[in-house]
Amino acid sequence: MGFILLFDLSNEQSFLNIRNWLTQLSTHAYCENPDIILCGNKVDLEDSRMITEERAREVAEKHGLPYFETSAATGHNVAKAIECLLDMVMLRAERSVDKSIFNRSKNRQGYEVDEASSEGGCGC
Incomplete structure (x- = not known):
């Protein structure tokens, strides 16, 4: 339900x-604005680094993405990046549940219906 966009x-x-x-x-995600975090990996290879943290943060800010510098080799910031993405996904899920609760009511037969739906039928 979320994506880690990783670059080297x-x-x-x-x-x-x-x-x-x-x-x-x-184009291919499950929704129009999917939850995405940007990670610059291999932060442990400082001698080989070509992308500065400032440059990477500018791109992340331009696209409205949280940014983390990570290392798969040492584990640096990996858990922190995943926790951030999970928080984003859970917040989206909570908002989705809240919306569905507010958009539902019961019809005359006692069945829940989605008021946002043009069909107006049973909620099943």
Whole structure:
């Protein structure tokens, strides 16, 4: 229900692909604005780094994404990034449940119906 968009901090082309990957996610995702976090991976390879944190944060801010610098090798910030994405997904789920509660009422037969629906039939 959410996406971790990961690029390699030591690979310029990987960083440049972010825009294309975001387009693919918005085209094929389950909803119009999916929950996405951006992670620059391989932060442990400081000598090979090609993408500065400032540059990566600018791209993340431009697209409205949380940004984390991670390392799969050391585990640096991996749990923090996943927790952030889970919080985003859970918040979306809670808002969705709240909306469905407010948009439901009972018809004359006592069945729940979705008031937003043009059909106006049974809620099953």
